[in-house]
Amino acid sequence: MIRPQKKLLFNNRLYYLFFLVSYFVIPIYYGIKFYPGLVKFFLSAYLLTILFCYFIHAFNRSKNNNISFEKDKLLEKINILEEEAKKESYRLSVLSDKIGRYSQLQNLMQILMQSLSLERTAKIIIERIYALVANSNGRVVLYLLDTQKQALTVYKSLGAKNYPAKDIGADIFDSWVFKHQMPLLVEDVNGDFRFNIDKNYALRRYLGSLISVPLFVGKRIIGILRAEHSERERFSSEDLRYLRAFSDIAALSIDNARLYQYTQQLAITDGLTGCYLRQYFMVCLNEEIKQSGKEEAVFSLIMADVDNFKKYNDKFGHIAGDILLTEIAACLRRCSPKGKSIISRYGGEEFIILLSGFDKKQARAVAEEIRKSVEKREIVLRRMKNSATMSIGLCSFPEDGLSGEKLLQVVDKRLYRAKSAGRNKVCFS
DSSP states (O other), rough: OOOOOOOOTTOSHHHHHHHHHHHHHHHHHHHHGGHHHHHHHHHHHHHHHHHHHHHHHHHHHHHHHHHHHHHHHHHHHHHHHHHHHHHHHHHHHHHHHHHHHHHHHHHHHHHHHOOOHHHHHHHHHHHHOOOOOOOOTTOOOOOEEETTTTEEEEEEEOTTTOOOOOOOOOOHHHHHHHHHSSOOEEETTTTTTOOOOOHHHHHHOOOEEEEEEEEEEEEEEEEEEEEESSTTTTTOEEEEEEEEHHHHHHHHHHHHHHHOOOOOHHHOOOOOOOTTTTHHHHHHHHHEEEHHHTTTOOEEEEEEEETTTTHHHHOHHHHHHHHHHHHHHHHHHHOOOTTSEEEEEEEEEEEEEEEETHHHHHHHHHHHHHHHHHHOOEEEEEEEEEOOOOOEEEEEESSSSHHHHHHHHHHHHHHHHHHHHTTOEEEOO
16 A cells, blocks of 8 residues: 655755755855855855755655656556456356356256146246346247248247237248258347348337247257347347257257157047047046036037948948048037037047037037038049938937946937938937
């Protein structure tokens, strides 16, 4: 620490000038020769004292200059050290942030590997990215590739509730990532030379900056993970590197969840018609009986059988019979209410449908629509146009039975009555 210098006596040159002038002016005015020896002695001593003080002053001034120079050098070094300390502190904070982020990746990987639900996996992914990257006034969007259409569709998104819902979808930036299969950092949406977009579009979507990465499984792209913000220069290259590392884990987790979902679907669906298998239908029926019993609700069963199916097999072959069943299943799916029906291939050419929340009158309307739709449908078998009909039986819970076994017995008997009555009919009593 540099201490302040004390002010020395005669630090000002005016004092010396005064003494020197007085020394020469007085003798000249009075005449040196008139001075006695004692006065001359004192004058000489006076002069020597003045000269001594002057040299002391010059020495102290030189010393002060050296101290001032050393002080400036020391202050400069202190400033340099302070700047280096600030930089080092910033590096440490950045490093600490990196360590925190990447350590969370390890924990996240363990969580995602335990999740076999695609919905839950996607939810975990976008919530974690939103917390670490996007924050307020931002949005995280997960696009998944529709392999049939080869187009990106929004699977899940989070954030920026002031977004117009119609504007959430793949745009020019997502197309660029999908085409080049490379990560993308856009610090200023309106100022990036790579993209020529309408400024109104950016304002409408509250879009200022974004980062986007493709999701790869091997060399196959399965989607895009994107974070965007309403402010410009919100994201850095470090954010992009983190998102890129995160995308590898996310892509693998999504692919695993999809594979598990597909395996589950294979285990409960018929490979030919895409309808549920009988075993799965029975599980759903028992669950529906329990739920409806607790809530005092109703549901209905429709059992349908293709009329004279053996005739088609004998005339056109088994492959044609498979085509016919596929067409019939498509009719059933189209006529059955979505979200409230479970369609199953009960066995051979028989199908059964569970209509949740439908009473007998409502179920009868659905059954008639199915019968008419199948009757009107043209089915090409071996380049020949054909048509088919279905006989349908119908029963309702709790009116016709309180157990699954009883309901199946009733609906099977009514199906048999419809066939006995001349086929292509609906029997509900």
